[in-house]
Amino acid sequence: MNESTRRDWMKRTAAAGLGFGLVRPEVAQAAAPHKLKITRSEAFGLRIPFNERVRENMLENYRRENIERVYMPWIMKIYTDAGLIGLGESEFDPRAHLQAMQSHDVWEFVNDETVGPGIMIAIYDLVAQAAGIPACKLFSPEPRKLIQPAWWSHCLRPALLREETKRGIELGYTVHKIKARPYEDPIEQVAAMAEVAPHDYQIYIDANGSFVSAGRALAVADGLRRYSQFKGFEEPITNQDLVGYREIRKHLPFRLAVHYESVDHRSFILESLNDAFVVEDFRWGPALAEKAELCRLTGQMLWVENGLYSGISQVFEAHQCAALPRVEFILSLTHIAEDDIVVEPFTVEKGGFYRIPQKPGLGITLDEKALRKYRIA
Amino acid sequence: MPKPNRRRLLQYMATLGATAATPLYRAAADSPASAVEMRISRYEIIPTRMPWDERVREMAVLNWRRENMDVPYSDSTIVKLYTDDGLVGIGDRGSEDVLKRMVGRSPWEYLNSETADVLAAILDLLGKATGLLACRLLAPSPKKRIIQTYWSLSYPPDMIASEAKRAASLGYRVHKVKIRPWEDPVAQAHAIFSAVPTDYRVWGDANRNWGSVARTLYYATKLAEIPGYFGVESPVASLEEYRQLKDKTPLRVAEHWGVLSPMLVAREGLLDALIIPGPTRGDTGGDSRGDTVFGQNAFAKMYDIPLWDETSCWNGIGLAMQAHQAAAYPGIQYTINAAVTAEDDLVKEPFTMKDGLYDIPERPGLGVTLDDDAVDKYRVR
Numbered sequence: 001m002n003e004s005t006r007r008d009w010m011k012r013t014a015a016a017g018l019g020f021g022l023v024r025p026e027v028a029q030a031a032a033p034h035k036l037k038i039t040r041s042e043a044f045g046l047r048i049p050f051n052e053r054v055r056e057n058m059l060e061n062y063r064r065e066n067i068e069r070v071y072m073p074w075i076m077k078i079y080t081d082a083g084l085i086g087l088g089e090s091e092f093d094p095r096a097h098l099q100a101m102q103s104h105d106v107w108e109f110v111n112d113e114t115v116g117p118g119i120m121i122a123i124y125d126l127v128a129q130a131a132g133i134p135a136c137k138l139f140s141p142e143p144r145k146l147i148q149p150a151w152w153s154h155c156l157r158p159a160l161l162r163e164e165t166k167r168g169i170e171l172g173y174t175v176h177k178i179k180a181r182p183y184e185d186p187i188e189q190v191a192a193m194a195e196v197a198p199h200d201y202q203i204y205i206d207a208n209g210s211f212v213s214a215g216r217a218l219a220v221a222d223g224l225r226r227y228s229q230f231k232g233f234e235e236p237i238t239n240q241d242l243v244g245y246r247e248i249r250k251h252l253p254f255r256l257a258v259h260y261e262s263v264d265h266r267s268f269i270l271e272s273l274n275d276a277f278v279v280e281d282f283r284w285g286p287a288l289a290e291k292a293e294l295c296r297l298t299g300q301m302l303w304v305e306n307g308l309y310s311g312i313s314q315v316f317e318a319h320q321c322a323a324l325p326r327v328e329f330i331l332s333l334t335h336i337a338e339d340d341i342v343v344e345p346f347t348v349e350k351g352g353f354y355r356i357p358q359k360p361g362l363g364i365t366l367d368e369k370a371l372r373k374y375r376i377a
Numbered sequence: 378m379p380k381p382n383r384r385r386l387l388q389y390m391a392t393l394g395a396t397a398a399t400p401l402y403r404a405a406a407d408s409p410a411s412a413v414e415m416r417i418s419r420y421e422i423i424p425t426r427m428p429w430d431e432r433v434r435e436m437a438v439l440n441w442r443r444e445n446m447d448v449p450y451s452d453s454t455i456v457k458l459y460t461d462d463g464l465v466g467i468g469d470r471g472s473e474d475v476l477k478r479m480v481g482r483s484p485w486e487y488l489n490s491e492t493a494d495v496l497a498a499i500l501d502l503l504g505k506a507t508g509l510l511a512c513r514l515l516a517p518s519p520k521k522r523i524i525q526t527y528w529s530l531s532y533p534p535d536m537i538a539s540e541a542k543r544a545a546s547l548g549y550r551v552h553k554v555k556i557r558p559w560e561d562p563v564a565q566a567h568a569i570f571s572a573v574p575t576d577y578r579v580w581g582d583a584n585r586n587w588g589s590v591a592r593t594l595y596y597a598t599k600l601a602e603i604p605g606y607f608g609v610e611s612p613v614a615s616l617e618e619y620r621q622l623k624d625k626t627p628l629r630v631a632e633h634w635g636v637l638s639p640m641l642v643a644r645e646g647l648l649d650a651l652i653i654p655g656p657t658r659g660d661t662g663g664d665s666r667g668d669t670v671f672g673q674n675a676f677a678k679m680y681d682i683p684l685w686d687e688t689s690c691w692n693g694i695g696l697a698m699q700a701h702q703a704a705a706y707p708g709i710q711y712t713i714n715a716a717v718t719a720e721d722d723l724v725k726e727p728f729t730m731k732d733g734l735y736d737i738p739e740r741p742g743l744g745v746t747l748d749d750d751a752v753d754k755y756r757v758r
Binding site: 033034105107108110111112113114127128130131132133137138139140141265266269270286289290291293294296297298323 | 414415479482483485486487488489490505506507508509514515516517518639640643644668669671672674675676679680741
């Protein structure tokens with residue numbers, strides 16, 4: 001018997017008297033391009049305070065660095081004529097872009113960075129929902145089911161850092177990145193963490209250049225040798241100090257990571273000066289995939305920190321990174337915020353892994369109550 | 378009125394008395410959950426065997442025989458991917474194992490996956506589904522035209538001149554010519570440039586036939602004296618020889634991706650271009666396996682080493698795919714057309730060149746139509 005096709009079925013349905021009041025006209029036009037029109041969009045400016053546990057210490061740190069820092073993400077919703085709603089998150093006000101996208105097809109913006117990172121997330125969410133697949137499958141037919149998120153702390157006082165380490169461990173995390181600053185002793189900090197951390201807990205120190213010289217970085221490293229959980233440095237000295245990095249690489253017995261977008265990554269790759277690139281440029285889709293492909297050729301790992309403020313970018317980060325080669329950790333800051341404005345908890349499973357949601361799209365639900373609570377624009 | 382959907386439709390049909398046993402109900406149940414929620418429903422793999430075009434046939438066969446190979450035709454595979462909502466995507470490769478696993482899945486899952494080796498058919502399918510060009514699915518601002526290169530085996534001077542003249546008249550301005558021991562590349566080059574406009578350019582592909590650094594430098598020096606002769610591909614075989622050649626030859630030196638470690642190439646500045654070959658011809662194996670054109674493009678951009686693309690050069694579908702790829706990826710400088718030596722390219726639209734450039738088709742997907750009569754004629758039964 002010939003295979004029953006949709007078209008055959010449509011013909012028979014029409015013959016049976018089932019009109020297009022029931023079946024949408026575009027379904028009958030199978031060979032014509034499918035439409036998924038953007039009908040409207042909304043953007044919400046939020047202000048989310050630091051979590052009470054760390055708030056006072058973090059605010060003090062930022063005062064010491066003479067910067068004001070609060071989490072002010074923009075959350076957006078993109079509505080379509082099919083009733084689908086895509087969620088996105090951005091650092092910047094997306095309203096001008098959203099306005100320009102009105103009445104356009106969602107497809108026009110697939111893999112299009114020019115719309116900005118937040119809208120890109122919403123577009124991927126919509127395409128994946130429309131296709132009935134989890135967002136990770138837009139980047140690979142066989143994405144990993146689990147991905148390793150890292151716990152994060154600013155340069156907290158040792159006692160508080162010990163408590164944060166305990167909390168991270170209780171929640172299931174096995175990787176922890178902390179900031180190093182001149183006002184705390186990184187060796188004391190790691191000592192406090194090591195008191196409560198199991199042997200396979202990985203601690204990384206991000207100095208953001210504050211060790212200043214190769215000599216100081218190597219001296220700190222020397223003091224950290226006794227803590228088996230300490231695994232490496234991120235940006236120990238300023239990004240431009242290639243000579244210093246060569247010196248560090250020659251003598252450092254730990255792993256070394258630098259920011260992909262801040263260093264001359266061409267030279268770092270050619271000279272094999274680092275083990276990992278940190279990605280924090282909020283560029284999704286092909287731009288992130290390109291770095292992963294490049295690292296597959298060159299041997300470095302990626303630590304992706306594109307998801308920062310809410311559960312939306314955090315979960316999208318998990319989706320795309322689960323589909324890419326060479327991604328070792330993902331990182332987000334939602335756990336030091338008062339709320340991630342997503343209904344589903346970001347649960348870390350045994351071994352330190354997050355399980356990628358398998359529902360179509362991002363697979364998460366916006367917490368409307370939290371959205372209203374933190375909305376300022 | 379509530380929005381109609383598959384579930385509602387099935388419920389409604391049940392009220393009409395249709396049961397799971399009736400063909401109408403079964404067809405409805407098999408229909409997609411929504412128009413955009415399409416799934417790959419089946420596939421066809423059509424092996425084809427294409428003779429050389431009559432004008433070059435005798436000499437092409439002789440070329441291969443001289444290399445102890447019997448190649449009276451080129452084999453290529455055509456793939457058709459069908460969706461449950463009536464779309465068909467065409468591609469120029471795909472293995473049974475991979476295609477079988479794709480049935481029941483969304484084509485969107487394969488948009489950013491080259492490793493499955495079915496990207497051409499996927500881009501064609503998704504382009505048709507969304508109304509977008511294949512290159513636009515790969516990049517937001519693709520080029521509108523690309524440089525395509527004419528391709529010839531190693532023919533006697535009068536014949537290679539005739540081929541070059543033909544290429545120029547068809548609009549080509551770059552020509553890749555095989556270099557073999559039975560013909561003098563310098564005589565070939567002089568014959569070519571006597572027959573073409575002054576903006577015509579040629580590179581030779583020695584496929585290691587020069588064999589040594591000394592011989593490469595001997596020929597490269599002579600060929601570089603001919604204006605328009607600009608490069609040589611695969612002149613030698615080993616890393617050490619490429620190190621010796623560095624900065625000594627006046628021609629641009631190209632080698633296949635993966636023959637030398639890409640990182641060594643970048644670190645030591647050994648090559649001026651990298652050939653990206655398809656899996657069926659010129660696959661060098663080793664560390665090139667699993668590398669994607671997407672990743673190769675990233676590498677090429679970072680280290681300013683252009684790619685010369687012959688990933689799919691044996692029929693019109695592959696040529697269209699190469700063109701879209703080159704339009705989307707700025708690291709690709711040239712695409713190569715070996716189908717100019719074939720009796721047919723299996724697509725309806727002519728591959729029209731003008732002033733050395735090919736305009737990317739403006740129709741959704743790959744923008745070419747499979748010539749079913751031709752496919753039927755050349756399919757392997």
